[in-house]
Amino acid sequence: xxxxxxxxxxxxxxxxxxxxxxxxxxxxxxxxxxxxxxxxxxxxxxxxxxxxxxxxxxxxxxxxxxxxxxxxxxxxxxxxxxxxxxxxxxxxxxxxxxxxxxxxxxxxxxxxxxxxxxxxxxxxxxxxxxxxxxxxxxxxxxxxxxxxxxxxxxxxxxxxxxxxxxxxxxxxxxxxxxxxxxxxxxxxxxxxxxxxxxxxxxxxxxxxxxxxxxxxxxxxxxxxxxxxxxxxxxxxxxxxxxxxxxxxxxxxxxxxxxxxxxxxxxxxxxxxxxxxxxxxxxxxxxxxxxxxxxxxxxxxxxxxxxxxxxxxxxxxxxxxxxxx
Amino acid sequence: xxxxxxxxxxxxxxxxxxxxxxxxxxxxxxxxxxxxxxxxxxxxxxxxxxxxxxxxxxxxxxxxxxxxxxxxxxxxxxxxxxxxxxxxxxxxxxxxxxxxxxxxxxxxxxxxxxxxxxxxxxxxxxxxxxxxxxxxxxxxxxxxxxxxxxxxxxxxxxxxxxxxxxxxxxxxxxxxxxxxxxxxxxxxxxxxxxxxxxxxxxxxxxxxxxxxxxxxxxxxxxxxxxxxxxxxxxxxxxxxxxxxxxxxxxxxxxxxxxxxxxxxxxxxxxxxxxxxxxxxxxxxxxxxxxxxxxxxxxxxxxxxxxxxxxxxxxxxxxxxxxxx
DNA sequence: CTGTTAGCGCTTTCAG
DNA sequence: CTGAAAGCGCTAACAG
Numbered sequence: 001x002x003x004x005x006x007x008x009x010x011x012x013x014x015x016x017x018x019x020x021x022x023x024x025x026x027x028x029x030x031x032x033x034x035x036x037x038x039x040x041x042x043x044x045x046x047x048x049x050x051x052x053x054x055x056x057x058x059x060x061x062x063x064x065x066x067x068x069x070x071x072x073x074x075x076x077x078x079x080x081x082x083x084x085x086x087x088x089x090x091x092x093x094x095x096x097x098x099x100x101x102x103x104x105x106x107x108x109x110x111x112x113x114x115x116x117x118x119x120x121x122x123x124x125x126x127x128x129x130x131x132x133x134x135x136x137x138x139x140x141x142x143x144x145x146x147x148x149x150x151x152x153x154x155x156x157x158x159x160x161x162x163x164x165x166x167x168x169x170x171x172x173x174x175x176x177x178x179x180x181x182x183x184x185x186x187x188x189x190x191x192x193x194x195x196x197x198x199x200x201x202x203x204x205x206x207x208x209x210x211x212x213x214x215x216x217x218x219x220x221x222x223x224x225x226x227x228x229x230x231x232x233x234x235x236x237x238x239x240x241x242x243x244x245x246x247x248x249x250x251x252x253x254x255x256x257x258x259x260x261x262x263x264x265x266x267x268x269x270x271x272x273x274x275x276x277x278x279x280x281x282x283x284x285x286x287x288x289x290x291x292x293x294x295x296x297x298x299x300x301x302x303x304x305x306x307x308x309x310x311x312x313x314x315x316x317x318x319x320x321x322x323x324x
Numbered sequence: 325x326x327x328x329x330x331x332x333x334x335x336x337x338x339x340x341x342x343x344x345x346x347x348x349x350x351x352x353x354x355x356x357x358x359x360x361x362x363x364x365x366x367x368x369x370x371x372x373x374x375x376x377x378x379x380x381x382x383x384x385x386x387x388x389x390x391x392x393x394x395x396x397x398x399x400x401x402x403x404x405x406x407x408x409x410x411x412x413x414x415x416x417x418x419x420x421x422x423x424x425x426x427x428x429x430x431x432x433x434x435x436x437x438x439x440x441x442x443x444x445x446x447x448x449x450x451x452x453x454x455x456x457x458x459x460x461x462x463x464x465x466x467x468x469x470x471x472x473x474x475x476x477x478x479x480x481x482x483x484x485x486x487x488x489x490x491x492x493x494x495x496x497x498x499x500x501x502x503x504x505x506x507x508x509x510x511x512x513x514x515x516x517x518x519x520x521x522x523x524x525x526x527x528x529x530x531x532x533x534x535x536x537x538x539x540x541x542x543x544x545x546x547x548x549x550x551x552x553x554x555x556x557x558x559x560x561x562x563x564x565x566x567x568x569x570x571x572x573x574x575x576x577x578x579x580x581x582x583x584x585x586x587x588x589x590x591x592x593x594x595x596x597x598x599x600x601x602x603x604x605x606x607x608x609x610x611x612x613x614x615x616x617x618x619x620x621x622x623x624x625x626x627x628x629x630x631x632x633x634x635x636x637x638x639x640x641x642x643x644x645x646x647x648x
Numbered sequence: 649c650t651g652t653t654a655g656c657g658c659t660t661t662c663a664g
Numbered sequence: 665c666t667g668a669a670a671g672c673g674c675t676a677a678c679a680g
Contacts, residue, residue, distance in 0.1 A: 003465055003466075005672095005673055005674085006673065006674065006675095007673075007674090015650075015651085016650065016651045016652075017651090017673090017674080017675090018650075018651065018652080018653095018674095018675075018676080019649090019650060019651075021673095021674065021675060021676090022650085022675090022676095025675090029649060029650080030649070030650080031649060031650090034649085034650085046461065046464065048435075048438050048439055048461070048465060049439060049673090049674080050439070050441055050672090050673055050674070051439040051440050051441075051674095052379075052380060052385060052439075052440055052441045052673085052674095053380060053656095053672070053673035053674045053675090054673075054674050054675070055376075055674095056376060056377060056380045056656060056657080056672090056673080056674075057655085057656055057673075057674045057675050057676090058656085058674085058675070059656070061376060063419075070405075071401040071402075071404055071405050072401070073397075073398065073401065073596065074397065076401065077395040077396075077397065077400065077401050078395075080395055080420065081394075081395050081422065084420055084421070084422050085422070088421075088422075093419050093421070093436070093440070094419065094420050094421075095387075095417050095418065095419055095420075096404065096408055096418050096419075096420050097408070097412075097417070097418075098405065098408050098409070098412075111372075112417065114372050115372055115373060115374070115375040115376075116375050116376055116417070117374055117375075117376045137370065137372070140370065141327055141372060142327075220597075220600055221600070224600075248597060248600060248601070249600075252600065252601060255579070272397065273544075273572060273597060276544055276545070276548075276572060276573075276576065277572070277576060277601070329656095329657055329658085330657065330658065330659095331657075331658095339666075339667085340666065340667045340668075341657090341658080341659090341667090342658095342659075342660075342666075342667065342668080342669095343665090343666060343667075345657095345658065345659060345660090346659090346660095346666090349659090353665060353666080354665070354666080355665060355666090358665085358666085373657090373658080374656090374657055374658070375658095376657085376658095377656070377657035377658045377659090377672095378657075378658050378659070379658090380656090380657080380658075380672060380673080381657075381658045381659050381660085381671085381672055382658085382659070382672085383672070
């Protein structure tokens with residue numbers, strides 16, 4: 001059965017459609033009496049105003065698109081949660097698009113969003129993306145866009161991210177103060193921006209007297225084997241791990257060799273599994289919820305002020321960990 | 325600047341809007357020559373057809389809503405990935421709504437979806453939800469709805485889920501065959517359906533000669549302390565853990581007590597962190613991607629056939645684990 | 649305070 | 665093969 005429209009309601013109540021519309025939207029012009037009568041009948045008849053039509057008329061979609069390379073195991077779910085909660089509070093809905101870290105998919109996703117006339121886009125770049133040319137359409141169509149997490153420096157779009165290099169540098173500083181001779185740093189795949197940036201920050205800050213071994217590990221297992229080797233053949237007594245996944249490999253290897261007490265481990269973590277597993281862990285707490293919230297805030301303010309703001313929000317990160 | 329419309333294009337080309345529309349949609353009626361001329365100009369002028377308007381006209385949104393209690397740390401991200409991929413391939417977009425396990429939020433989310441006229445809803449029930457009365461609107465408006473993961477038996481909506489009880493029973497069977505005297509089963513919060521169902525299945529299958537201790541743990545830490553107590557005061561030598569989170573606590577406690585070789589651990593896992601951490605782990609592999617895909621398939625077939633099918637898909641699960 | 653009217657941008661009969 | 669015209673369901677001037 002065909003859903004009811006405002007017109008149907010109006011006919012039924014012997015008033016005009018506009019009156020119904022206004023009554024339903026609590027427009028102050030409408031007398032309390034009429035308003036109640038309309039709302040009551042709407043309730044009884046289970047009338048569902050077609051917000052799709054309303055939004056079309058108002059030239060808005062009330063939808064924000066979130067374009068992500070992947071839904072990683074940790075961090076990103078928190079980001080999504082941060083975003084959706086904030087947006088929901090502001091009557092926006094969240095669309096999720098995944099690029100699989102492929103530029104083509106990213107371009108397609110942007111096009112999709114433009115065609116749909118979403119009210120805003122939150123974009124975490126794919127690691128294949130080297131420039132922002134494909135985002136021109138958004139500017140042209142006046143669709144606000146905020147880059148978050150995996151961003152590129154630019155002067156047209158606002159960004160939200162942590163300072164990866166600086167955070168990694170903090171880790172190096174921590175190690176500098178310990179009596180460390182040799183440290184092994186385990187990053188993710190070499191092409192990832194977080195790997196690059198964190199490597200840069202870590203290396204630049206690390207005391208040059210400390211010997212450094214570097215590994216790009218594609219998963220926990222790779223990190224594990226690298227760590228075993230370091231422990232057994234290099235007498236490495238400090239490890240830096242770029243992510244929870246990599247830390248899992250590192251910590252497992254250390255524990256198996258019963259070297260927990262003698263080995264420093266520091267890295268980036270979402271603060272859940274790894275710190276539980278290894279109480280001695282020091283870590284940069286990378287909080288997805290905050291990143292998500294800030295990104296959502298920023299896109300909302302872009303929509304409201306519709307100014308071409310190009311704010312760059314850098315989220316402060318802190319080093320956590322219980323001293324043993 | 326106001327985005328271009330089909331009308332603008334039509335004026336420019338001295339043809340009618342309908343011709344442009346048809347040309348853009350590759351309607352066979354339109355001559356190849358005109359079609360190319362239109363498409364070329366559209367390309368040059370970077371014309372973005374407003375799919376929002378088109379969908380409005382066609383009375384469809386090309387949006388599927390996914391309503392979830394939470395974006396848990398594991399499993400759910402995989403579900404989302406499974407869903408979005410499948411839907412994207414079929415030109416649908418994915419909207420994410422989170423209920424925080426509150427019925428009120430679930431009701432609100434359903435309303436939102438109805439108002440927006442989404443083309444379909446994938447719903448994982450909140451643990452507060454005891455019946456499906458609030459879903460009547462969907463039926464009335466003709467919006468297909470599929471229940472997945474956290475479902476309730478019913479005869480109106482199709483469902484996709486694993487058989488929690490049966491899977492837990494498999495775990496019990498495994499333990500029955502070992503020389504176990506006493507087993508401790510750790511569940512999640514008591515009010516969760518997965519806790520209830522898995523407990524039922526486990527208990528019903530477990531050999532009555534095996535002594536059973538039960539714990540409802542709200543997090544890994546609770547599971548950890550419970551496990552410590554069991555190991556030290558009860559000589560328990562087998563553990564059943566309902567989730568990766570709970571298993572984290574159990575395994576950590578076992579390892580700290582150096583009892584890995586002497587203790588059986590079995591449970592539900594997404595197959596990533598825990599099996600890596602503890603090679604002896606046996607686990608029911610709970611694959612979110614499959615659940616998501618199946619749910620997406622089902623909603624798509626509901627939309628296409630628009631039949632009131634009420635299929636119940638039960639996803640098979642397998643017991644994994646390397647024998648040591 | 650309420651009604652009339654004119655669209656939003658697109659698709660789709662129905663004619664020609 | 666192409667055009668004219670109507671309309672999806674709602675909102676928002678503009679009148680009254």
